[in-house]
Amino acid sequence: MQWRYHMRKIIDWSMSGAAMMATLCGLIPLILISMHLLRRGISSINLDFFTHMPQPVGEPGGGMANAIIGTCLMVGIATAIALPIGLLGGLYLSEFGERRTGAAVRFAADMLNGIPSIVIGIFVYGFVVVPLGHFSAMAGGIALSIIMMPMILRNTEEMLRLVPHALREAALALGIPYWKTLLRVVLVTARRGIVTGILLALARIAGETAPLLFTALGNQFWSLRLDQPMAALPLQIFTYAISPFEEWQQQAWSGALVLIGIVVILSLLSRWMVRVPQVKTDG
Amino acid sequence: MSADRILKWVTASFAMIVVVLLCGIGIMLLVKSWPAIHTFTWHFPLTRLWDPVQGAFGALPFIYGTVVSSLLALMMALPLGLGIAIFLVELCPDRLKGTIAFLVELLAAIPSVIYGLWGIFFLVPWLRETIEPWCIEHLGVVPLFEGPPYGIGMCAAGLVLAIMILPIIASISRDVLETVPNDQREAALALGATRWEMIRTAVLPYGRSGLFGACFLGLGRALGETMAVTMVIGNRPEISTSLFHPAATMASVVANEFTEATGELYLSALFGIGLVLLSITFLVNLGARWLVLSIGRLPQGT
Amino acid sequence: MDDHGQKLSTQHLQAWFGAHLALKEVSIDIPGNRVTAIIGPSGCGKSTLIRCMNRMHETIPSARAAGAVLLDGRSIYQQDPVQLRRQVGMIFQKPNPFPTMSIIDNVTAGLRLNGLRDRRRLEEIAAQCLQKAALWEEVKDKLRYPGAGLSGGQQQRLCIARALAVNPEVLLMDEPCSALDPISTSKIEELIHELRAHYTIVLVTHNMQQAARASDQTAFMYMGRLVECGETRQVFTTPKAQQTEDYITGRFG
Incomplete structure (x- = not known):
């Protein structure tokens, strides 16, 4: 019995140790990636990188101004499309979505969320690019919006559900109509959580590359026209990373550092948003 | 019509856009891949040869590459992810919890293309110069470790995918373990269980369907992952037993060849691959959704 | 059954949840093979007291205890909690069978942890224990069904x-x-009445009738202190402390 007891203790310790090791192992890639990004990327980050255009092969320097603006524009288009659908759809799910329609929407959103982004890319290619006859920033924005939509939708629903029922009743008892209660009281109460979800969705689509490959295509030149191909930061990183030229590879690292900076800032912002005490829901 | 009803109908019609989109994606892919389906019928996903110049389009190498790289990733990420979840829920001191959870979230937030970049310039050279030569020298008799060390290939893709799905598996498993009621833990401890025995007999069985769901979600993400895989897998439509051999996945072939596809049949075959990919991920996510939703329905005692 | 030595006793036991002191200098003796009931208003520390007796108290983060708890004269804080809990079992407020295990697996869960693998022996012990727990007649035909399917x-x-x-x-x-x-x-x-012959039982209850019916000795606790402890009959008929009398006569907040 004593022997068995010692065995159990040893197994207990080693499994605890294994869980700790797993956590350390999981964090190693994060440390390595951030180290490499900083070391390789920091050297060519300067004002030029944000204000200049890409240089042709063989000429050092230059920047990614067009790609940074392109990413901002396309993320903007995506937000403009996805936001009303996500917010109003989320409102529908939390307030009226008990029936079959609600279940169908929830199911569709979850499935849409799981569709590989490359598939969304070829869908938008067939849906927008082929009818228009050419690649365009608009198509890129639409592709990103399809990725963004289900994320905002489901998050908005969850956040609205956290708003206590008593609050709705209080507003209704004051004689405020239901629709006004929803828009003025419920939405406003849940705004912090909703904005957090939007920030996380932005962080996600800012780095998406696959859906832009056959929609926005990328562009080495300055263009603000929404009906023309447009550069995007992740696309530019991809093109440069697989190129055989040293200068371009260097630019890819710097671009990656800028991109990760954007993503980390958005994530930190969203984290800071939830820091503030939340409504308790459990008993 | 009252304002309330108007609001209901307006929000409902916005919500329905999601349903329409989902159906639209399915229909679009089916229509666009119809020429390929019509030409190759059910031979398409079973044919090993992919040679656009000869007009031979078989999706099998890509299906193989996608499935093998994803399973490889799952094999590596699952124990680690579960370990992280167990550490966070059962062992970690409270003041470290938030920080570690945030770091894991950060790993999930890194864009795919950055994983690919890192893969090309650090992971692949490391595999080519250190890991693969060693494996080939010592384990070369096993078909899994045959051939020259390319660096790029199935092994690199599996590793990158494992890193990418690790945070998903870890964070969902953590959520699942946190739903295990404390009285289950106390029941095991009061019987004289050690902490690990408590986890094994009370915590993990209680959360098993949710944990399977976490697995499926990770798998679904790995199957559809495009950029990082495209950058490190080598994009060769061949089926090889060796993990060190270049391969290709459904997502990577679409990413690589879509803009250069000439001719209706070629493009249609790529849409067809997209359709196969969509169907597989759809099924996996369906399973995941069912499993994760079912954790709320476990018997709760009275 | 009068001459039973002290099976379990606490001396100046204090217990905290974070900064909150939940038990204040509790010293109590639990005689062997008898039922000791602990009564008191909710929040008086009665659950905390018995959770200290098998060191379950310290499994809660931020909880700690000081003072002595003696089992057969030996301090339990010098024993391993895992082994201690095999000697001092616990039944919780809410029934908590393992939902994924069958009835028989639930009963034998503790034995299997200790490495007992012999199927026949396990079944034998399970039958004995289910009989002792007066459940055998009701479940003997469905031992392989999940325990969660039973009534509360x-x-x-x-x-x-x-x-x-x-x-x-x-x-x-x-x-x-x-x-x-x-x-x-x-x-x-x-x-509980039958089990008393073989086990020492400590019963926490907020139900005074239950304490009066089922116990030999009763302890009354209030605000983390042990107010009074004595023969059940004596505590309920001629309580020594005013607080005890107020509580059992229902003149209490």
């Missing part, structure tokens, strides 16, 4: 059988009937 009262008796299977000397019961209907409650009370 049956689940609680299943938990008692599960605790008995590791062959403890002391059973700590933390309001075992509070989630049950009156019929199940009376069954458990009968069971």
Whole structure:
């Protein structure tokens, strides 16, 4: 019995140790990636990188101004499309979505969320690019919006559900109509959580590359026209990373550092948003 | 019509856009891949040869590459992810919890293309110069470790995918373990269980369907992952037993060849691959959704 | 059954949750093979007291304890909690069978942890324990069914059988009937009465009638202090402290 007891203790310790090791192992890639990004990327980050255009092969320097603006524009288009659908759809799910329609929407959103982004890319290619006859920033924005939509939708629903029922009743008892209660009281109460979800969705689509490959295509030149191909930061990183030229590879690292900076800032912002005490829901 | 009803109908019609989109994606892919389906019928996903110049389009190498790289990733990420979840829920001191959870979230937030970049310039050279030569020298008799060390290939893709799905598996498993009621833990401890025995007999069985769901979600993400895989897998439509051999996945072939596809049949075959990919991920996510939703329905005692 | 030495005793036991002092200098003696009831208003520390007796208290983050708890004269803080809990079993307020295990697996869970693999022996012990827990007749035909399918009262008796299977000397019961209907409650009370022959039982209850019916000795706690402890009959008929009298006569906040 004593022997068995010692065995159990040893197994207990080693499994605890294994869980700790797993956590350390999981964090190693994060440390390595951030180290490499900083070391390789920091050297060519300067004002030029944000204000200049890409240089042709063989000429050092230059920047990614067009790609940074392109990413901002396309993320903007995506937000403009996805936001009303996500917010109003989320409102529908939390307030009226008990029936079959609600279940169908929830199911569709979850499935849409799981569709590989490359598939969304070829869908938008067939849906927008082929009818228009050419690649365009608009198509890129639409592709990103399809990725963004289900994320905002489901998050908005969850956040609205956290708003206590008593609050709705209080507003209704004051004689405020239901629709006004929803828009003025419920939405406003849940705004912090909703904005957090939007920030996380932005962080996600800012780095998406696959859906832009056959929609926005990328562009080495300055263009603000929404009906023309447009550069995007992740696309530019991809093109440069697989190129055989040293200068371009260097630019890819710097671009990656800028991109990760954007993503980390958005994530930190969203984290800071939830820091503030939340409504308790459990008993 | 009252304002309330108007609001209901307006929000409902916005919500329905999601349903329409989902159906639209399915229909679009089916229509666009119809020429390929019509030409190759059910031979398409079973044919090993992919040679656009000869007009031979078989999706099998890509299906193989996608499935093998994803399973490889799952094999590596699952124990680690579960370990992280167990550490966070059962062992970690409270003041470290938030920080570690945030770091894991950060790993999930890194864009795919950055994983690919890192893969090309650090992971692949490391595999080519250190890991693969060693494996080939010592384990070369096993078909899994045959051939020259390319660096790029199935092994690199599996590793990158494992890193990418690790945070998903870890964070969902953590959520699942946190739903295990404390009285289950106390029941095991009061019987004289050690902490690990408590986890094994009370915590993990209680959360098993949710944990399977976490697995499926990770798998679904790995199957559809495009950029990082495209950058490190080598994009060769061949089926090889060796993990060190270049391969290709459904997502990577679409990413690589879509803009250069000439001719209706070629493009249609790529849409067809997209359709196969969509169907597989759809099924996996369906399973995941069912499993994760079912954790709320476990018997709760009275 | 009069001459039973002190099986379990606490000396100047203090317990905290974070900065909150939940037990203040509690010293109590629990005689062997008898039922000791601990009564008191909710929040008085009665659950905390028995959770200190098998070191379950310290499994809560930020909880700690000071003072001494002696089992057969030996301090439990010098023993390994894992081994201690095999000697001092516990029944919880809410029945908590393992939902993924069958009835028989639930009963034998503690034994299997200790490496007992012999199927026949396990079944034998399970049958014995289910009989002791007065559940055998009701479940003997469905031993392979999940324990969660039983009624609340049956689940609680299943938990008692599960605790008995590791062959403890002391059973700590933390309001075992509070989630049950009156019929199940009376069954458990009968069971407690029978188990007393072989085990030392500490019963926490907020139900004074239950304490009066089921116990030999009663302790009254209030605001983290042990106010009074004595023969059940004496505590209920001629309490020494004013607070005890106020409580049992219902003149209490």
